[in-house]
Amino acid sequence: MDIGAGTEDVLLYDDSRTIENCIKMVLPSPTLIYANKIEELTSRKENILIKGDIIGGGAVTSAIKRHLEKGLKVVMTEKVALTIRNNLDEVRSMGVEVVKEESELSKLKGTSIGFEEINAWKITKFLRELGAKVDDIDVVAVAVQDHGINPPGESNRKFRMKKMEELLTKNPQMETLAFEENEVPECFLRMRSAVESCRLQLPNSSVIVMDTAISALLGCLEDPYVAKNDRIVAVNAGNGHTIAAILENEGILGLMEHHTGMLSNNPQKLERILVDFADGRIKGEDIFNDGGHGAFYLKPAHGKEERLSVKRIGIFTVTGPNRSITSNLKIPIYLAAPAGDVMMTGTMGLIRATLRKI
Numbered sequence: 001m002d003i004g005a006g007t008e009d010v011l012l013y014d015d016s017r018t019i020e021n022c023i024k025m026v027l028p029s030p031t032l033i034y035a036n037k038i039e040e041l042t043s044r045k046e047n048i049l050i051k052g053d054i055i056g057g058g059a060v061t062s063a064i065k066r067h068l069e070k071g072l073k074v075v076m077t078e079k080v081a082l083t084i085r086n087n088l089d090e091v092r093s094m095g096v097e098v099v100k101e102e103s104e105l106s107k108l109k110g111t112s113i114g115f116e117e118i119n120a121w122k123i124t125k126f127l128r129e130l131g132a133k134v135d136d137i138d139v140v141a142v143a144v145q146d147h148g149i150n151p152p153g154e155s156n157r158k159f160r161m162k163k164m165e166e167l168l169t170k171n172p173q174m175e176t177l178a179f180e181e182n183e184v185p186e187c188f189l190r191m192r193s194a195v196e197s198c199r200l201q202l203p204n205s206s207v208i209v210m211d212t213a214i215s216a217l218l219g220c221l222e223d224p225y226v227a228k229n230d231r232i233v234a235v236n237a238g239n240g241h242t243i244a245a246i247l248e249n250e251g252i253l254g255l256m257e258h259h260t261g262m263l264s265n266n267p268q269k270l271e272r273i274l275v276d277f278a279d280g281r282i283k284g285e286d287i288f289n290d291g292g293h294g295a296f297y298l299k300p301a302h303g304k305e306e307r308l309s310v311k312r313i314g315i316f317t318v319t320g321p322n323r324s325i326t327s328n329l330k331i332p333i334y335l336a337a338p339a340g341d342v343m344m345t346g347t348m349g350l351i352r353a354t355l356r357k358i
Helices: 030-043 059-069 088-093 102-107 120-129 156-170 189-201 212-220 267-278 284-289 342-357
Strands: 007-012 023-028 048-052 074-077 097-099 111-115 139-143 178-180 206-210 231-237 241-248 251-259 294-297 315-319 333-335
Touching (some): 030 059, 059 074, 074 102, 088 097, 156 284, 156 294, 206 212, 212 315, 231 267, 251 267, 251 284, 284 294
Parallel strands (some): 048 111, 231 315, 315 333
Antiparallel strands (some): 007 023, 178 206, 241 251
């Protein structure tokens, strides 16, 4: 399950079948579903009491802000309030009332909503009714975006890049950023919440969790045309973030992340960033000061010390719901479509990581 800002992409992978005969679904993301529910309650001028799991912010955070602007009340438990911000004081400063336990909500007046990001039980129930075999699932693999809890005074944008660099320095492989249920770093609360929900809903299955941006980059390597190249720049143009990685023989040489909205209307800027990144000339601070997250380079894979050069890139490949932002670039771009479906790039990355991990 690849849970993004716009869609939740689901693939029931069965290694006894060709990938074309596996079940695929593209569903609205949980944040959109709950944002619509909140908007309905806003129109009815009802106060809202929210409990449940940490989910992606995005649309639901915007809906909560609009609800508060109408002078209506929003009360959230401490856990679910982390959906909005990792700092509860910042959540309270928005006007949200935060309570410690769900039991406290029962004493208040308002309409209750239970946030649920992992809907595995609903999906398996639906598939079972279609005759699919879902009672012996070995692994449930989930991708969500998690910035992590940044230390006081440190930007969450910088912290996200710093944590990924820390992990990849130890092992510069994509699957390093895929975690088994007992490996998830404590700072990644949304990932830990996803693991907890998976364990409750599918107790007989192992759990793998990773970041949506990374699973999409890894999924690009499942495109046969992309896989023919030794050195690749893979780009995921997501709804919120655009992330790029320089990959050589599946090892990571560098990573860069910006915000899609700051690149979508400026193809010259995007092209300059991608070329400079591939050439080893991007500075993380420059990307951060431009409103992005940052960038970093790792030592070349297999001990090679040669300088990074855009001339050595075999292919620039792009995936993601906003891949059209690269349509006017002068550099040749290949649109990755693993399993013949761009919407399955993230889930194919999850499968690749899972097969490597366990």
